[in-house]
Amino acid sequence: MSSVIFVVKAAGISLGGRRCLHDRAIAQCIYADPYRCLHRLNFSVSICCRRYFYLTMLKNIVAKISDRFPAEAVHAHCDGPCGVYDPADARIKAEAVLSMTKKILDLGAPDTVEKANTFARYTAIKEEQAQKTKEELLILWTDYFKPVHLEKYPDLHDTFWKATKLCSACKVEVSLEHANELMAAVEKVHNMFWATKDRVVNFYKAS
Structure with a gap:
């Protein structure tokens, strides 16, 4: 087993770490489909690492959705558009x-x-x-x-x-x-x- 440095790239995120992998084919699998590999491969990934991966991926997904489908801008005529005023x-x-x-x-x-x-x-x-x-x-x-x-x-x-x-x-x-x-x-x-x-x-x- 050789120790290699791998970088996971999914939705524009990069996660650096050092893990013992079986061979370079597994490393290539991680590069190609990191989400599936994290579930299928039986290797040690720390809880902190997993949390970082999922949270970062989620943030990027939300950011991409927001860029693709931006919310429509709204405008109010005043501080309280309900129209309720009272002296x-x-x-x-x-x-x-x-x-x-x-x-x-x-x-x-x-x-x-x-x-x-x-x-x-x-x-x-x-x-x-x-x-x-x-x-x-x-x-x-x-x-x-x-x-x-x-x-x-x-x-x-x-x-x-x-x-x-x-x-x-x-x-x-x-x-x-x-x-x-x-x-x-x-x-x-x-x-x-x-x-x-x-x-x-x-x-x-x-x-």
Whole structure:
């Protein structure tokens, strides 16, 4: 028995290794049909080697199928092509900003570790909810509202622009005035949104 180096080539893969083969005819068999030979020949192939072979072969088969039958490209008009939009999410998050602003002002400057921890938590929540309010408003502004809505609401862009600016202000400040202005801006967006659907949905606060 002679020791030779063989390379398995199937579907563009190469696997190097050293095995004891009976003769060169067996080596040629491996070159010609490695998948069948791995099953029929009685020689030692490590579990790791077998796994590598099968996984690599499977990956190449999938790659070849993908190249031969590529998936058709699809396009969506927005983040959520389901068409489900609702300014309620912006209201809830803006109200959280207002609530946290009030709590921070009521708490005052922290003079103990416990108050400092509470202050940090209130501030983190306020900033997080202000950012989420901005994201909800941007989705409505860029995805839901269309140029046709500008005919009825010529101040639409200005309304959203000022509302998103207020979100940024509420993040970096502790201003009850700006928090209330944000709620008013969200209410205006709420009324504009439902008017485009010819529906009357009352604006309310949870607190």
